[in-house]
């Protein structure tokens with residue numbers, strides 16, 4: 001092996017011109033740099049989901065324009081952060097999912113959302129019919145603003161999201177979870193899509209999360225009352 005390496009080193013300059021350009025650049029630091037918002041969250045004692053379970057996929061929908069506002073709401077954040085209590089529960093949900101469906105994974109579309117971003121989101125829906133789907137910052141925001149809510153779905157072993165009947169962030173009746181029988185009867189969602197939602201709910205509830213009637217992808221770690229008593233708002 002050593003001899004082969006020597007031959008390679010001596011042959012390399014003669015095979016390629018100019019030799020100085022043919023040398024590979026050493027990658028000393030392959031880890032992506034942490035965003036400024038992530039470092040702010042670190043300073044507040046929040047937990048990066050990747051640190052509790054690196055197999056959980058994170059693809060923040062407000063870091064791109066592919067969300068219901070059509071705008072980028074996160075200037076730099078790309079990491080998913082939660083309060084440590086909620087992060088621990090999410091790792092337990094991933095563990096339960098993998099026990100039931102080896103190779104499958106949770107995919108996180110939003111987690112901790114600072115109040116400054118909540119305000120941007122509210123400004124988009126204010127005065128429209130969609131305002132029922134967004135927590136008003138003037139009334140203290142919602143559980144995302146405490147790091148205690150997560151928008152999450154499931155991916156199969158190839159990384160493809162399981163069909164759930166609507167896109168994540170679809171604001172409307174088809175995303176509601178309290179009348180799925182009717183949605184199936186009307187042909188709005190299929191029985192398989194409902195089964196996928198049930199699997200997601202099962203593993204999330206197993207880990208202690210609560211559902212939200214209007215959004216199949218949204219899960220709260222505790223009630224709003226408990227959040228206000230025990231936890232801090234993230235600015």
Ligand SMILES: [Zn+2]
Nearest residue numbers: 149150151218
């Ligand atoms: Zn949500």
